[in-house]
Amino acid sequence: MDKARVTRLRRIMKVQEQKEQMIKYDIAVLESEIQRCDEESEELVSHWGRHEGELREVMNRAISRRLDTNNRNKSLKEKHKGELLGKLLDQKRQTAMTEKHHGKALVSYHRTEEKKQLQEIAELQAVPKKVRSR
16 A cells, blocks of 8 residues: 555656646746847847838838737737746645655655564564474
């Protein structure tokens, strides 16, 4: 019973650690996308007002629309990143609790095994005494 419990908790811990790694990877991807949005915004701002006449107004409006779209995408990605950070925190809590339970189950299992071994030793020591007394 205890051995099965220890094994099950170890498997659960591995799965939870894999989930943590996946969330960390997703966060890293979002951070790179957010950084790319910042770089694109800087690039668009550098093109602001470079043209002359009617073309200037058209280009500035186009740049403005792209900046708005870029900022919307960036804010959505930042919001998603915040959600993932919360999810990662919850996952870490779950993993910590599972590790705690695994530790307790492991101690219980080792104690049970030690009791069995001591009982076997005591039985082996008791058997020769009975044989000698006869």
